[in-house]
Each structure stands twice: as structure tokens, then as C-alpha cells.
Amino acid sequence: MKTVLRARKILKRFPGVVAVNGVDFEVYEGEILSLVGENGAGKSTLIKILTGVLQPDSGEIEVMGEKVSFKSPLDAFSKGISVIHQELSLAENLTVVENVFLASEVTRGRRTLFSRVSMEEMNSRTKELLSTIKARFEPDTLVSKLTTAEKQMVEICKALSKKPKVIFMDEPTSALTISEVKALFEVIRDLKRRGISIVFVSHRIEEILEISDRIIVMRDGKRVATMNRKDATVDYLIKAMVGREVEFFPRVDTNPGEVILEVRNLKWRDRVKGVSFELRRGEVLGFAGLVGAGRTETMHLIFGIEEPEEGEIFIKGKKVEIRSPRDAIKLNIGLIPEDRKLQGLILTMSVKDNIVMPSLRHISNFGWILNERAEEKLAEEYVNLLKIKTPFIHQISENLSGGNQQKIVLAKWLSTNSDILIFDEPTKGIDVATKAEIHKMIRELASSGKGVIMISSELPEILNLSDRVVVMWEGRITAILDNSNRQLTQEEIMYHASGQSKKVMV
Amino acid sequence: MFRKKENSHRSFKELGPIIAFLSLAAFTAVLNPRFLTPFNLQTLGRQIAIFGILAIGETFVIMAGGGAIDLSPGSMIALTGVMAAWLMTHGVPVSVSALLILAFSIGVGVWHGFFVTRLEVPAFIVTLGTLTIARGMSAVITRGWPIIGLPSSFLKLDQGSIIGIPIPVWILVLLGLIMDFFLRKTIFGKHLRAVGGNETAARFSGVNVNRVRMITFMISGFMAGIAGLIVAARLSQGQPGVGSMYELYAIASAVIGGTSLTGGEGSVLGSIVGASIISLLWNALVMLNVSTYWHNVVIGMVIVVAVTLDVLRKRIRG
Structure with missing residues (x-):
């Protein structure tokens, strides 16, 4: 089988942590590869390196046997590496066509910033792309009018318009309903048939077992297991990810x-x-x-x-x-909202400040003057109780992993004793x-x-x-x-x- | 154990601007020894007081985020000064006049807050309206002529001094301490940072977002009122043309002092340091015999360079 993308000994350090620790990674032509691991295992960092968002401290990347170094996502793009991020990145105020061809508009004649764009050409190409993935909306629809699943289809079209060899999909199913996931899987299988490789990231074990040809498991920044679909079981997979048995x-x-x-x-x-x-x-x-x-x-x-x-x-x-x-x-009453980044947390504030936010009135002097010591005590109590992994309670919550951020939101509401x-x-x-x-x-x-x-x-x-x-x-x-x-x-x-x-x- | 480190690291955000201030002061003093005369230092202090008071109010408004800004303080200085002068020359006692003016300027803050929170009009537009209206009203009241003949007891507000330090500086210190306490030690301050950091999440946490925003505009209005009284006392008259562009210096002071225009970040000390730098620049340009025509040019460039350096510094560290 042909190797489309290969990475060797990728290493990436962040202050205080080795996010990706000498990982080898390979994607074969036309396969659906799942990359799994807990939050903080290094999947996202690895994906960012392979798609040009981050640069590795050391290690090398090859595309179709040719050594490359990505300085930006655009570099990766031009080599046929596309990515569909978990948080979709479309311009909501533009139409589907405009998004698909954003920054790669088709022009009449030579392409400069001021060339006239060829709307008909882009429309017909978008229509074609939409029909290949069986999407049922028109190219001139405003993106803000689409559902999450439809927006994802636009992202896929956008990726396809660049004729990619590999598409990375970072948790594409997390915001979809069951029937939408089924439809997405159909699209993924269709892309595979056309020789495009998919790297799929998900936390849902059932989905991974359903869609993958091959599974790579990461833990603590290392690649700890590789298995073919037929050898994988729920228990085996979880054990590889967590490193121990989990009581469900x-x-x-x-x-x-x-x-x-x-x-x-x-x-x-x-x-x-x-x-x-x-x-x-x-x-x-x-x-x-x-x-x-x-x-x-x-x-x-x-x-x-x-x-x-x-x-x-x-x-x-x-x-x-x-x-x-x-x-x-x-x-x-306490509400742990759905969107922790938008509704649950103030990312610019510390773990402590977030946890105590709804309880402030009760633990402050005279009901309005802050009591730093009481705040620290409360925050420390819940950081320990929920085993929130943070170097200290004054850490800015933006720097924590998704799972730990969710725990902060939980701590916030548990501490109010609702x-x-x-x-x-x-x-x-x-x-x-x-x-x-x-x-x-x-x-x-x-x-x-x-x-x-x-x-x-x-x-x-x-x-x-x-x-x-x-x-x-x-x-x-x-x-x-x-x-x-x-x-x-x-x-x-x-x-x-x-x-x-x-x-x-x- | 880690805690101490983190705190000290944080409180030193103002270090850069403070060093900039001290170097510029030293530079000026070397080139012109007259810079260090008590008279000049008092003049400088009075100027810092005005810009500092305005910058503190502006910092509160900007910190609430969502593009909040107050463009009215410059014109409000003129309007409150003119109104104070009118009241005092029409037989209203000085203290009563001052209280009325402060109540009025807080009321203008409420007006801003009402449009922003209830009617959801952008703060930029509402306060831009006041910028024009207040300037216009001061001309209406005075018919373009300054109101003179203010009681001498009122003039002490600017011209008096205690142990050689001008009264406006004392006012700045007092207000600075109170506002710093408000910002760092009260629930309101924490709520303000939360609203500026993420308004939706703040609301989901039970923060009364509208009230927080309302209070910031009231504080900014109040500060403009105080500055208006001080400026009227300085000029010994109600002057409809005074304070022009002061809102921009206040905003620049806040930003130089570390206030983030996107909200959530800022400090009282920082705003005062920012205001000191801008005031010092004016003073230094005079001391160094730079033609007045060049003053605005130089100050504008310094503001852009200072903020750019700060942005770059943050990017390197972040």
C-alpha cells in the first residue's frame, strides 16, 4: 500500500510538558485511520503539526515520499493535506460558494486581489462538489442559515476543492445527531472509494469501531498502540487509551x-x-x-x-x-451549560476565579468585599475533589485541557451546593x-x-x-x-x- | 508556594510603563534643569491629575468589553465646568454646586448605561452623541463667552496645595485608592473582569451584566465631573471650549497602562502611569522647546509606538 503521509520522530515541547514525544505516524492511500487518545494525549498537537499550524521541535514529515516542512496551514494545503476543525471556521455572513472558494476565488484571466471573479464558474463547481457528497442545499445559501451538519459539508467541499490527498477530521461528530453521523460516514466512505485518506478523531468508541480501517492510539504524547479494525475491541481500545481498566x-x-x-x-x-x-x-x-x-x-x-x-x-x-x-x-439551581468555552468559562480568568464565580456572594465579607483566603480554600477543595489537573489554582483556565476545563465548570456549580x-x-x-x-x-x-x-x-x-x-x-x-x-x-x-x-x- | 510567584509576576505589569516614565523624566531633567523646579513639577502634577482621573473612568468602561468606550469626558469637562460656573455666579453655594455637578455627571453616565444596556445601542455611538451634545450645550449656556467671577474658595480646588502637593494630585491619589480597591478587592471588580472576559459565561454564572456595565458608565461620568470642576477652578472660569480631545488622551492613557481594548484587563495604577506618561510628554516638549505645532504629532506617534511595543511584548511572552 502506498504511504501518502509519513512523519518520523515528531517531537514538540510546550513549557513544562512534552506534548508529542517522538511519534512516528503514517497514513496509507485510501484508508480511514482513527487517531484516538484521551484529552491531553497529544492528538491535537500532532494534528496541528501535520497540518502546518504548529512547527515541530524536531522530526520530519514526508508527503508522497517527498520531504516537506510546513511553515503554515497554507503549505500543508498546497501539498494536499486538508483539515476540518472541530470548531468550524466558516464566514457565517458569506454564502456557501464564497466560503468554499474563500482566498482561492476563480477569476477571469490572471488572479490578483482586484481581478473580477467568475461567479458562474465557482457556482457550477460548488454545485458539483455538493452533489458528490449528496448535500441538498444550494451554493448561494447563506452559511448562517445552515445546520451544524450542513456547515460541516461546506467545510468538506472546501477541502475537496483543493483536491486533497488526506483530510484530517477533528471530532467531526461531536455536534451531530445520530442520523447526521450516519450521513457523514457515508460521505467519508465515499471519499475513501475515491482514494482520499481520512484521519478521523473521535471520543466515541462505537464510531471509531464502525468507521476505521486502522486505529492509532496515543497516550501521554506517545504512540502506544496500532491496530487493524478487525483486531480492535471496546475493552482493548479503552485500556490502550487510558492505560488501565475503566469502570463504566x-x-x-x-x-x-x-x-x-x-x-x-x-x-x-x-x-x-x-x-x-x-x-x-x-x-x-x-x-x-x-x-x-x-x-x-x-x-x-x-x-x-x-x-x-x-x-x-x-x-x-x-x-x-x-x-x-x-x-x-x-x-x-445550577446549570452546567453545553458550550463550556462560550457559556461555561471565562477563559482569561484563573481556575480559582472561575470556580468561585457563582459563590462569591456567600464567601465575601459583608457580601461585597472579596475574601481571597476563602476563595482559595473553596477552589482548592474542589480542585482536589474533582482531581482537576492544574499546576496551581491561579493558572489561567485557557491553558488547561478540555476535560479539565469541563471539570472547572462542574466545580463551579458543585461548590454552590445547589x-x-x-x-x-x-x-x-x-x-x-x-x-x-x-x-x-x-x-x-x-x-x-x-x-x-x-x-x-x-x-x-x-x-x-x-x-x-x-x-x-x-x-x-x-x-x-x-x-x-x-x-x-x-x-x-x-x-x-x-x-x-x-x-x-x- | 506557587501563588506568591504568580501574584508578584502579575502586579509588575505596570513596570514597563513606569520605567518609560522615569527615563523620559530623567532625560528631560538632564537637558533642561528647569524641569525639576517645584513650579514645573506642580504644573506637571496638575496635568497628571486631570488625565489620570479621566483614564481611571475610561479604564472601567473599556474593561467591560464588548467594544465599550466613553467618548464623552472631554466635552463633559467643558459642560460641567460651565454649569458649575453658572451655578456659582447665580448664588448657589460652592459645595452645593459641586454636589449638583457630580450628581449631574453621574446622571449622564446613567444615560449612557441606559442606552447601552437596555436599548443595546453601541457605546461608541451613544457617547459620541454626548461628545457633541455636551460641547454644544456648553456653548448654548455661555453663548460662546466664558463665565467668569468664580468664588475664590472654589479656585483652591485646583490652585491650592497641601505640603507643596497640589490638591488635584491629592484628589487623584484618593480616587485612585478607592477605585483600585473597587477593582481588585470587591465582587464588582471581579464581575467586571468576568463580563469583559466573556459576557455570556458571566451571565450564566449569575453576574448581572447590565448592572456592571451601568456602574462603569456612572464611574466614568463621575470622574469626568470631578475633572470638569478641577479644570474650571484652574481657569477661574467656565470655558465652553476646554477639554477638547481629552477623551482620546484618557483612552490612550488607559491603553498605555495595560488596559485591553477587548475588555477584561486593566488596572488603576496602570491608567495613572499611562496618564503620567502622556502628561510628561506635553511637559517635556515644552521644556525641550519643541514648537507647539509639533506637540500633537509627537504625542500621536508616541501613543502608536508605545502600544505597538506592548502588543509585541505580549506576543513574544504569550
Whole structure:
């Protein structure tokens, strides 16, 4: 088999850590290669080096047997190495065509900054690209009007327009629904058939086992295992990634107590259309549904991010008005939001400052003068409790890995001692070991008498952690299912999540 | 154990500007010994006080991020000065006039805050409006002529001094201490940095973002009012043309002192040092007999170079 991309003894140091420690890496023609490892294992750094974003301290890279050195992503691009980042990087205010040909516009005659662009040519080429990946939107659509999955298709088109040999995809599935993941996999397989190699990064083991031809495992900056798809098993893979056995879903007996939160007929725009449910102490209430089913919006109404247009909220049987997150915090509600970088953390502030943010009022003198020592004590307590890996609590949170950042967000809300905790996709993009820790903690919180709501798009997570499952579809609750014996199945939830039950009932 | 190190590392962000200030002062003193005369130092101190007070207010506004800025202080100096002069020459006691002026300038801050938080108008536009309106109103009130005949007790606000240090400098020190405490030791200060760092996350953490923004504009308004009173006392009159472009010097002082225009970062000490550098430049140019026509040219270039160096320094370290 032909080697398209080969890297030898890649080494990259950051202050205090060797991120990539002498790694060899090779991609064969037309293969789907998965690169897996925990957060902080060095995958992202390696990918950045191979795609020209970072330069290695030592080591060499070859493309099609020719030695290269990438000074910038553009260099890598021109050698046929494309990358689709986890955080999509499209200009939202431009159309699909404009994005696909951004900085490589087709012009009439010679190409200069002021040449006239040939719109027809670009349109027809984009149309062609879109049809090869079976995308169903027009080239002149504004990118801001597309769904996440569609935007990803635009990124893929953009990559394809450069006739790449290898496409790196960094966690392309983390924001997709199950059916969208299926569609993406179809595209990936199609690209493979056309001889393009794919390097795929994901934290979802099932996906890796489904799509890969070959799997490379990294741990602590080193390549620790390589396996063909047929030799890989879930257990083997996890052991290679984590370096030890991981206890997955903790089994616990549940003992739901009084109703702590009741929501009646909440309505907001066309996103939440009359939602009612109850949450009891000691239970984990799972919220399943497709992306856009209104789960996050419902929680935002309860947490005061948005105000409901209709409906009532009761806490411990008492009707309450929640107009802002401050009101919600005063009522002992905590929300661990979906997007930790945008909503959960202030990246420019320290680990400590982030953790104490919602608790400041309680630990400050006279309610307004900061008490540095109390803050440090609280932050240290939760850094230790959640095993947050940080050199010191005054570290700027931007410098921590994704899993540890997520733990900061958790620490922030655990430290407020809230009675009601709402987790919105708590393990999205989180590595296996941290995921297991978070799962264990969610169960422990419930057993300690708190009411826990967990939105998740990962059905195994929902099935294994929840005592009851609320299924939403297009702003409505289509089912509230008992799962106290863990007897629910994925099919049952999918049935309600796709609105099938509604159709039958009508 | 690591903690001490980190803190000391942080508080030294102002070191660069302080060194720049001291070198420029030494340079000027060597070339013209008259620089070190008590008279000149007092003049310099008075100028630092004005720019420093404005820069502190500006720092609070800019720190809230989201493109927040206050363009009104220069015109507000004229308007508050003119209003103070009008009140005092119409029989209102000095202390009452001063209090009314301060209440008014805080009110202007509330006006800015209201447009920015409730109506979501960009701060740049709202305060640009005030820049024009306040300048215009001072002309309306005075019909273009300065208001003279202010009570001598009021003039002490600028012209008086305690142990040889001009009163405006004392005011700057006092306000600086209070505002520094506010910024570093209170929940408000931490909330301000949070809003500037990531407004959405701050809101999700229970920070009342609108209130924080409102308070920053009130502080900036208040500081402009104080500066307006001091300038009126300095000129012994209400002058409708005074303070022009001061808002830009205030912004430049804040940025030279380490305030990030994207929000979240800034310090009171830094703003004062920034204001000192700009004031010193004016003073040095006079001392070194540079033609006044060149003053603005030189200062503009220094601002660009200073901020560029700071950006480069951050990039190398970061």
C-alpha cells in the first residue's frame, strides 16, 4: 500500500510538558485511520503539526515520499493535506460558494486581489462538489442559515476543492445527531472509494469501531498502540487509551424522594411548546431527543437565561419567578451549560476565579468585599475533589485541557451546593476516563439527595445514568419513560425522539 | 508556594510603563534643569491629575468589553465646568454646586448605561452623541463667552496645595485608592473582569451584566465631573471650549497602562502611569522647546509606538 503521509520522530515541547514525544505516524492511500487518545494525549498537537499550524521541535514529515516542512496551514494545503476543525471556521455572513472558494476565488484571466471573479464558474463547481457528497442545499445559501451538519459539508467541499490527498477530521461528530453521523460516514466512505485518506478523531468508541480501517492510539504524547479494525475491541481500545481498566456506568440503587422542581406548560417562541415535568430528589432525569428538540431551551427557561412566555415553575411546591440566572442561583439551581468555552468559562480568568464565580456572594465579607483566603480554600477543595489537573489554582483556565476545563465548570456549580443541577451534554468532547469520572459523580450527586437533570445526545449515557427519561421532539415532550431497572432500549427512545409516537397518537 | 510567584509576576505589569516614565523624566531633567523646579513639577502634577482621573473612568468602561468606550469626558469637562460656573455666579453655594455637578455627571453616565444596556445601542455611538451634545450645550449656556467671577474658595480646588502637593494630585491619589480597591478587592471588580472576559459565561454564572456595565458608565461620568470642576477652578472660569480631545488622551492613557481594548484587563495604577506618561510628554516638549505645532504629532506617534511595543511584548511572552 502506498504511504501518502509519513512523519518520523515528531517531537514538540510546550513549557513544562512534552506534548508529542517522538511519534512516528503514517497514513496509507485510501484508508480511514482513527487517531484516538484521551484529552491531553497529544492528538491535537500532532494534528496541528501535520497540518502546518504548529512547527515541530524536531522530526520530519514526508508527503508522497517527498520531504516537506510546513511553515503554515497554507503549505500543508498546497501539498494536499486538508483539515476540518472541530470548531468550524466558516464566514457565517458569506454564502456557501464564497466560503468554499474563500482566498482561492476563480477569476477571469490572471488572479490578483482586484481581478473580477467568475461567479458562474465557482457556482457550477460548488454545485458539483455538493452533489458528490449528496448535500441538498444550494451554493448561494447563506452559511448562517445552515445546520451544524450542513456547515460541516461546506467545510468538506472546501477541502475537496483543493483536491486533497488526506483530510484530517477533528471530532467531526461531536455536534451531530445520530442520523447526521450516519450521513457523514457515508460521505467519508465515499471519499475513501475515491482514494482520499481520512484521519478521523473521535471520543466515541462505537464510531471509531464502525468507521476505521486502522486505529492509532496515543497516550501521554506517545504512540502506544496500532491496530487493524478487525483486531480492535471496546475493552482493548479503552485500556490502550487510558492505560488501565475503566469502570463504566456505575450501578446504584435509586430512591427518589419529594418533588423538588415542577414545570407546568412552559412555552417560549416556537422552540418550547408547552413542556411539563417533575424532578424528584435523588433521581437523575435524562432528557433525550434530537439536536434542536428544545431540551436546551427548556433548561434555559428554568435557569432564567430566557424568560418563558407562558407557564409556571414550582420549587419545592412553591411557585417561583425566575428572571435571570441570579434568581435561579438564589433558588439553588445550577446549570452546567453545553458550550463550556462560550457559556461555561471565562477563559482569561484563573481556575480559582472561575470556580468561585457563582459563590462569591456567600464567601465575601459583608457580601461585597472579596475574601481571597476563602476563595482559595473553596477552589482548592474542589480542585482536589474533582482531581482537576492544574499546576496551581491561579493558572489561567485557557491553558488547561478540555476535560479539565469541563471539570472547572462542574466545580463551579458543585461548590454552590445547589439542590437542582442541570447538566447539558456534560461529556461532549470529553475523554473516556474523565467521562467515567463525571458519570460517577452525577450518580453520587443524585444519591446524596439532589435532583439532577441531564441532557445528552449519547443514548448509552442516557440509558445507563437516568432513572427516568424525558423524550422531546420539536419543542414538545413525547414521552416520559421509566428506567429505574435500566430496562429501556435505544430503539424505544429513538421511536419517541423522532416524533413517531406523536404521529401514531394524532 | 506557587501563588506568591504568580501574584508578584502579575502586579509588575505596570513596570514597563513606569520605567518609560522615569527615563523620559530623567532625560528631560538632564537637558533642561528647569524641569525639576517645584513650579514645573506642580504644573506637571496638575496635568497628571486631570488625565489620570479621566483614564481611571475610561479604564472601567473599556474593561467591560464588548467594544465599550466613553467618548464623552472631554466635552463633559467643558459642560460641567460651565454649569458649575453658572451655578456659582447665580448664588448657589460652592459645595452645593459641586454636589449638583457630580450628581449631574453621574446622571449622564446613567444615560449612557441606559442606552447601552437596555436599548443595546453601541457605546461608541451613544457617547459620541454626548461628545457633541455636551460641547454644544456648553456653548448654548455661555453663548460662546466664558463665565467668569468664580468664588475664590472654589479656585483652591485646583490652585491650592497641601505640603507643596497640589490638591488635584491629592484628589487623584484618593480616587485612585478607592477605585483600585473597587477593582481588585470587591465582587464588582471581579464581575467586571468576568463580563469583559466573556459576557455570556458571566451571565450564566449569575453576574448581572447590565448592572456592571451601568456602574462603569456612572464611574466614568463621575470622574469626568470631578475633572470638569478641577479644570474650571484652574481657569477661574467656565470655558465652553476646554477639554477638547481629552477623551482620546484618557483612552490612550488607559491603553498605555495595560488596559485591553477587548475588555477584561486593566488596572488603576496602570491608567495613572499611562496618564503620567502622556502628561510628561506635553511637559517635556515644552521644556525641550519643541514648537507647539509639533506637540500633537509627537504625542500621536508616541501613543502608536508605545502600544505597538506592548502588543509585541505580549506576543513574544504569550
